[in-house]
Amino acid sequence: MTTQKRLQRSDDDRWIGGVCGGLADYTGVDAGLIRLIVAVGTILGFGSLIVAYVVAWVIMPKADPHPSGEPPAPAPPSE
Template structure:
């Protein structure tokens, strides 16, 4: 006698967890967690994001620093 119970699928992709959100990181932060949150969102190293922000601030005469401050205010904390 066999039972007609469904078996769970093996392999494949797990179900999606929902849409990603751009939030400030609580764990990966130096100042406000903006770079850590951006790095987590895009799946890159947070130190690379920090380096880009510092170089962009120097080259852009502080305009990226202003963008960082705006992100600090507008991005929710995780």
């Protein structure tokens, strides 16, 4: 059975909101490249990329830290 990809904010690969990391997970492109494209596009005058980032941050669901649906394993007791 194949799992369907979902566009969601990354919980692991995030700097601000996880939008670029989530987009990288979805597309298979390196997150650094996506961040570079967003940064350069913003600097070169595509200020709407900032608005698009904020909108995506609000709209995109946060990634489920446990995609298998199982609860996390309990931490071992500390001594």
